[in-house]
Every structure is written in structure tokens, then in C-alpha cells.
Amino acid sequence: MVEIKIKENKMKKRYLLPLAGIFFIANSCRSTDTENNISGSNLNGVSFSLSEADFSNGDIIIPQASLKGNTAATVVHRQEITSGPFSITAELSPDISPFKPRAQASVVQGAMAVNRSLSQRGAVKYRIIAYKSDGTYLDQAAGDASQPDQVFFGDKLIKGETYNFVIYSLGSTVDNPPVVSNKNLNEDPVYDFNFLESYRADTADLMWAVERNVKIQGAPGDTTPPTSLTTPLKHIFTRVNVMVDNSDATGTQKGGYLSENTVNATIKSTQLYSLSSFNLNTGTITNGETYSSGLKADNLTAAAQTYIVNTAGAANSTLSISVPAGAIKVGNDVNPKPVVVNFDNGGTGLQPGYSYTLKLRFNSDRYINEVNETKNAADPDAVYAVIGGRMWDRYNLGVTDRNPASNNPDQLPSTINLHGNYYQFGNQQPIADASSTFNYKNSNWNGNPAPGSAWNLGTESSPVKNINNDPCLPGFRVPTETELQTLLNNTSRTIIGNVVSSTYGNMNNYTAAGVYTSKKNQNVKLTIPISGYADLVVGSNNAPFQPGDIRGRANAMHIGSSTFNSAAGKISILQYSAISRFGGSSNQGSGEAQRVIGRTIRCIAE
Secondary structure, eight states: OEEEEEEEOOOOOOOOOOBTTOOOOOOOOOOOHHHHOOTTSSEEEEEEEEEEOOOGGGGOEEOOSSTTOOEEOOOOEEEEEEETTEEEEEEEEEOOOOEEEOOTTOSSOOEEEOOEEGGGGSSOEEEEEEEETTOOEEEEEEEETTSTTEEEEEEEEETTOEEEEEEEEOOOSSSOOOOOOOOOGGGOOEEEEEBOSOOBHHHHOOEEEEEEEEEOOOOTTOOOOOEEEOOOBEEOSEEEEEEEOOOOOBTTBOOOBOOSSOOOEEEEETTOEEEEEEETTTTEEEEEEEOTTOEEEOSOOSSOEEEEEOOTTOSOBOEEEEEOTTOOEETTEEOOSOEEEEEOGGGTOBOTTOEEEEEEEEEOOEEEOTTOOEEOTTSTTOOEEEETTEEEESSOTTOSOOOTTTSOTTOSSOOGGGTOOEEETTOSSEEEOTTOOSSOOOTTOOOSOOOTTSSBSSOSSSOOBOTTTOOSOTTEEOOOHHHHHHHHHTEEEEEESOOOSOSSSOTTOOOOEEEEEESSOTTOEEEEEOOOEEEEOTTOOSSSOOEEEEEOTTTOOOEEEEEEETTTTEEEEEETTEEEEEESSSGGGSHHHHTTSEEBOOOEEO
16 A cells, blocks of 8 residues: 655635536545455555645745855735825735755755645545556545545555556545546546636645655565655645735835725736646646636635636736726725736746735825825825825814915924814804913803704714804814724824923913824824813803813813714813713713813814
8 A cells, every 4th residue: 555645835725716517526535444454465555644735936035145044035026006096006926935944064055845734724635546657547546635544545556566646636625636537647648627717726726746656565465554655746826815905004115905895806817727638647737728807806805815826837927906996995085997907927927836925905095185186295285184085184273374385284393373273062163263371262152062963963974064063164074083083093193392291381382293194104194283172261160151261282182073972971082092082970071061162173074
């Protein structure tokens, strides 16, 4: 008997590839008690503990001037295109598998592929075909990788004789690989595999190995164990892992957002084959039929989907991926036209037996003007910033000089010209401005709290501007708590200027601000002055409330929202790095009092 230890390339796979036009014949393994109890006979079998070899990417290494071996390095092919508001980055890179450096004493430094047991992928089905030394067909059987040390051909193989064995698998844990012909191995038997429209690793990952001139162990009458076959299975096709990359920006490299719409992509290759004729003797593709429609990669997310690309052994296949119009949505931004990215892999093309990762990054963070044209931060009309698909004013409501060229909203330290006005919840007119200090009261003061829907006639998830009360310019409104929280989620925060610890006596300190930098594009940010709030006079505990002084300048950020929780009696406020809810208690801490206190506003587009 022969023992086969078969290993597969390391990969976590998910491929779409139904085997059309193929019927599967399940052959039970011939590892019966009769076959295993053959002591005293001149017969023996072969056994497998199947493994698969790594994809060939271990060859992609950078030699080091050291006897410690080579260090793997990834060559990334990157393209960036624009579709409407989006900067879309596509990256194709070979996957560098773990490997062992060769012995230090070796003259040639290189990478040794790491094999693993095929059973790690589950009950993967495989087929073994036995041939005599002259290539004459002897027998074939189907095996299961989850059942180690199966014994095959125990009633066929003669001790001391030499045989050849071909093993192949399609990666399926359900169906046995198809039965092949009984043609002489030296006559190059061929099987036609049909992989139409769907290309998944659990049905299309063609793996193959051949072991030649295997001498069956033992002598007549002894109890020699089955002969072990150890050649790992080789991947014949190309593996491509496809994903949406939602990682944060690194240096000048932009990060990406997940799409709020479903992203269904199409992957094509210049040599994408649906039908391939495979030579079982040489492990090569002899011919095939191309499939021009491409394979479907549906519902792409941050979790990689793995596909097998049958390039029929071609070593120069290009790869393209396309996404239809409207599929990419981040906040209010949507791609207006289809996106198509083509790769030729630096002129070398996709290599058969290699694994690659294709990442898509969607980013629309930018500065824009009033007509939604992308601008540089210092352009005179770059008055808005888009972060996470939401358009924010770069200035507090009430700032008069809204020209970034003359009044930089991100200047360090902040200045009085960036603080803006103070507004009571639900009211349209300001009750104080940046120059206000003590006894700020003006003619707009309203000592009675506005109703909870005074700024938002809709819901928290679908806000509707109340144009009679909302102080923001047309097309903009006071943000909800949810929108302020989304801003926090999409940004990192730092403090600039001179922050003080007391809420009193800092009337003329305008230097402090919170800087909200996009996690996905470090060139885009919002800077919000720490303006404090317009407080009530001490002792004013019931409506109509009376105004007092400005408090918390350079100490406390109070950016108002349109959100009021009527059940809890609280309004929601942005306080630098968190959302705070004020109200619910009595006197000046009550929900009524909190709706009368004045706060600064940062408007968001409707």
C-alpha cells in the first residue's frame, strides 16, 4: 500500500464556481478490513495524509545581505481614479505566504513553501489514479482529506513493484472529483473541466500532484505498512481575494469607507476560461474556452471574498474590476458613473498558481465650495469640508469673514474671528456673539424654552429642517446628535491653543479649539473653537429664565444639536470628544433651562 500525505496552499477561501456539465461518481475507498489484513500476501497499498503546497508567491522575495535568509516583500500595484465625489483607490498585490529560510550554509538563499494538511479546509474530496511503471492505467479511487491515512489499492499493488500516481482535487467538501479515463499516463490523458460563471475555491480550486516511480514497500509475507505518498498538491489556477478596505489613512495614503449601498463587482481577465482541458500527466492546461462576461463578486465588504481565476496557465493575464454607477455610497456621496480599474500587474500579468489580494478603497473626504467643486484648503471659496459623506461648514454660525484665504478656519491659535454667535435651542436669532462677556443679553433673548421639535420636524434618523426657527443658511441646518456622533466616529481629535481649567474669568481667551481630522484623509479637518456657552444668571431657576454671563471660553466646548429627548427632558451637546446630554434635573440643570442657555452652532448640509 502507499501512504499519501497531501498538503494544500494556505488560504482562507470563498469562491463561486459551480461545476457545470460534470456528473460526479462517488467511489468508496478500498480501505476495507479485507484489504488491510493482507499479512502473508504479496500485495500492499498506498496511504495519504493529504497536504497542499503554498501558492507560489514565496518566490517573491527581496534578497538580504545576510545569512539569515530572505525577507518577503509585497509589490503593490496601485491605481487611483475619480468618480464624481470619490477618489477610488484599487490595489493589487501578491500574497506573501509564510515560509522558512533555507539553511544558512546553502549557496542559494531562497524561500521554502510551507505546506499544510488539506484537512484544515475540511473534508476536501480528492481522486487518486494508479498507473503501472509503463503508464498503463490500473485503478482509481476517491478519498476524503478529513480521514487521514486512508489506504488505497491494497488488492492491486505488488510489493517491490514500481508505480505512478496522479492525485487531483477541486477543493470541494461535498462532491468527489469526476472519474477520469483509463488512458495510459504516457499518452497524456486529459479531462475537460467546466467552470462556468462561478469561480469558488470550494469547487474550482484545481490542485494536482504526480508521484512517479514509487516502489511499493515490503516483501512477500511481511507486515510492512502501506507506502506513503508525500508530494503536496500544487495549485493550478490563480487565487484572487477581493475586499473593500475600510482602514484609516496612513501618512499620505488615504483610507477608505465601507459603502452604505451593496457593492456588486465584476472581475474579468484577458484569459478567463470557463472550459479547460487539463493534462493529468504534466499538470498543464492544453486548451480552453474563454468566458468574456467575467465572474461576479457580489456584496463586497471588508471581509475578503476569495475567487479562483482560471487563466488556463497563461502567465501574462491582466485583471480588471468594475463597479456599477450608484453602488458606492458614503453619507450623501454616490458614484455617478461606473468605475472600471484595469491591472496588468506591472507588465508580468497574473501568474498561475499565485495568490493576490485586490483592495478597493472609497474616499470622498475633501474641501468643496458652494457648487460642490473640490478645492484646496486655502482656496477663498473652500468654505465646506466633507467627512464621511457629510458636508460641514468650516466656520461656526455667525462668523462674518468666511474666506479661508483671509480668515483661515484652521489657524493656530484660534482667534475671536472664528468663534461666531450663541443661539438658544429652537431659536433663529443669536443672543450673544464672540465679543460678548458679562451680561450678554440682547433684544433676541427668549426666557421661555422652545419645544423639542423647534429645529427638527422629522426624526433623529430622517431630520427635516424647520425653516421658521433654524438659524443655518438655506440648504443647511442644525445637526442632530447622530450626525455629531458620526463626526466623532470619523475623526481623530487634538486640542490647540491655551486651554484653561476654570469656567470663570476667561472671557478674552479665544486661542483654544478642537481639531477634528478625518481618519480617512489626514488633509481634511474641521477646527471648532472652544467658545463656552451663554449661561443664565445665578438664581434664575424657572421660566422665564434670565441671562447671565459667557462661561467656559477656552474651557468647555458646547456645540448645539437639534436633538431633544422629551422622555428624559435632555438636549444633546457636542463637548469635544463626546456627546453630552444636559437636563432632566431641576432648576438650572433642568431640561427647560438647558433649552434657554445659548451655544455655538456648526451647520451641516441637508
